[in-house]
Amino acid sequence: MSADITEIFRDEVVTHVRVRDVQLPFGAGTLALITLDNGHDHTKPSTFGPAGLTELNAALDEIAKRDDIVAVGVTGKPFIFAVGADLKGVPLIQKREDALAIGKLGHDAFRRLGELKVPSFAYYNGAAMGGGVEIGLHCSYRTVSRGVPALSLPEAFLGLVPGWGGTYLLPNLIGAEKALKVVIDNPLAQNKQLRGQQAYDLGIADAIFDAADFLEESLIWTARVLTGEIEVKRPEVDKGKAWDDAVNMARWTLDGKLHGAAPSYVRALDLVAAAKDRTRDEGFAAEDEALADLIMSDELRAGLYAFDLVQKRAKRPAGAPDKALARKVTKVGVVGAGLMASQLALLFARRLEVPVVLTDLDQERLDKGVGYAHAEIDKLLGKGRISADKANGLKALITGSLTKDAFADADFVIEAVFEEMSVKQKVFAEVEEHVSAEAILATNTSSLSVSEMASKLKHPERVVGFHFFNPVAVLPLLEIVRGEATDDAALATAFAVGKQLKKSCVLVKDAPAFVVNRILLRLMAEIIQTVDEGTPIEVAERAAAPLGLPMPPFVLMGLVGPAIALHVNETLHGAFPERFPLSAKFGEFVAAGKRGVYLPDFSIDPEAAKIFGGGDSPSTEEQVLARALKALAEEIRLMLDEGVVAAPEDIDLCMILGAGWPFHLGGITPYLDRSGIAEQVTGRRFLEPGVASLPA
Helix, strand or coil: CCHHHHHHCCCCCCCEEEEEEEEECCCCEEEEEEEEECCCCCCCCCCECHHHHHHHHHHHHHHHCCCCCCEEEEEECCCEEECCECCCCHHHCCCHHHHHHHHHHHHHHHHHHHCCCCCEEEEECCEEECHHHHHHHCCCEEEEECCCCCEECCHHHHCCCCCCCHHHHHHHHHCHHHHHHHHHHHHHCCCCCECHHHHHHHCCCCEEECCCCHHHHHHHHHHHHHHCCCCCCCCCCCCCHHHHHHHHHHHHHHHHHHCCCCHHHHHHHHHHHHCCCCCHHHHHHHHHHHHHHHHCCHHHHHHHHHHHHHHCHHHCCCCCCCHHHCCCCCCEEEECCCHHHHHHHHHHHHHHCCCEEEECCCHHHHHHHHHHHHHHHHHHHHCCCCCHHHHHHHHHHEEEECCHHHHCCCCEEEECCCCCHHHHHHHHHHHHCCCCCCCEEEECCCCCCHHHHHCCCCCHHHEEEEECCCCCCCCCEEEEEECCCCCHHHHHHHHHHHHHCCCEEEEEECCCCCCHHHHHHHHHHHHHHHHHCCCCHHHHHHHCHHHCCCCCHHHHHHHHCHHHHHHHHHHHHHHCCCCCCCCHHHHHHHHCCCCCCECCCCCECHHHHHHHCCCCCCCCHHHHHHHHHHHHHHHHHHHHHHCCCCCHHHHHHHHHHHHCCCHHHCCCHHHHHHCCHHHHHHCCCCCCCCCCCCCC
16 A cells, blocks of 8 residues: 555544454355444544555455455444545545545455355445445355445545446446446436335346344344345346446437536446446446545545535534524414415424424415415325325424414514515514514515614514525525624524524525525626527526536526516615626516526527627527536625635535535536636636645
């Protein structure tokens, strides 16, 4: 092993290899059982770094010398099998030969499990990701626990490929189509995980057992395999047209979603495609080269930066007050009973498990709102996500009232009414007449001033912005807005409630449209302006394709709703008229009642094209993109100068979690740095070289 690699990974939490002999039942003989354990509990999962891989190699050296064993088994510590490579040292790698050595080291250790003179068995007892799945793929047989909550090959999501055997062994085990679901489709779907049963159904494991006695049952099954009582039969893998068809379909999907913007996915797909005809040595060597190339890429560094933001910064929000200041919330009030209010009521009831009461102006709206929440609970019951008792309990928590005195004993009241300042001020004034002086008043406004909203209250210090993103149950971001008068107790309570709701909270200044909407609307305003000038809608739409966004700008506008987009744009125009112009054509488009620019068959609506038509200065796709990116660089620098958030990292965290900005870009600021646009527009980078990019 290279001394350089050891030094690079000097902070490695070593996953130790504990070997003990187990006497198998039915006289099957002795099994050498390897347990992977880094010495910590399940909150610090076992990973593989250079020292751990070297220890595994040494243990297999000793096992290979033995003539008294009939098999080798591999399992993990409680709740964790292993979750892949130790990535902490990767951003520090500066030489390709060190990157290449990491790939070879993993292959050299793992492949030995498939080359022993006795069969090997992997027992997936808990979470298994990346290299944790791959070490099992090298074994002769695999079992999985029904209790496994997460099994995946997430490497492409981060900017890597499954590089320790995954792209070769998995398709040759279960076929290309199923393998590509794990290697490509699931990472594309925001890093979707498989549960134990799903892994078994795909054929990744040969047997599945309950969590309570998983290892015991796995050892009994192992003995029966070794004695010949059980014969493991696997479907033959089709290496003809089915393989090629699966690869072609995956390539078509990738092209449509990413437009070549994420090299790791293409590289992983190419490796799976070639695994059909390669030998194992050739397949592993190709993985080594791919890993080395990707480790030495800006895209991987950006992906690791994004991963770090989501895993660490999101859990320790910058600027959040001492959590000891938070007040206890035993009842929640929701003003309004529309779709957003109903979604909020359901979320609060499910996560806080406290009474939630909605209010609205008439019984019909109220019944509709409460009915929606109850119907969603019934759907959860129908899917087996909750029990009948749980469903009944949740329904009992969500009630409605026509009068706001129902909030008298509420500790936290959130409004989700029409996005107009006078309406929201009136609502809060009415609520304040009924609640205690300590009750928190939260607003779900997407763009209005929290300070102005609180300005006429007796206790403006308890008002806080609590901005969710739609759909509420899916998007993890919560922008928490501190108004001019908001005190630490209100803010601390907001952060505590956000954490209970399982949201990632970011503290933002009370500035127009906060973070996500301000950036998205600047992007939209620039693109709409090019359409006003004569650029065809479809050309402007395609312009953003290189960014690999979840959906093109005009599709997003249709999802959000043109009227809402126009309202936020009007708010921003009022604050920054020179950067957020009002498009007369867009106003006409909204006035016409249009819900989007597309017809149901995704062709451009001729009426929309007519409304936006008439300009005589069209731009090319490249010109539209360049203009939009320059606008984003300018806006983000201004936001940081204004102190809207603490740092560029918070901008990126908001865009990843609230707008689905691609993980492989690291958010938006690394992309603007990497493309040179940040320096061109603002005179400097947002992040230092080596942060979300290769070291200088």
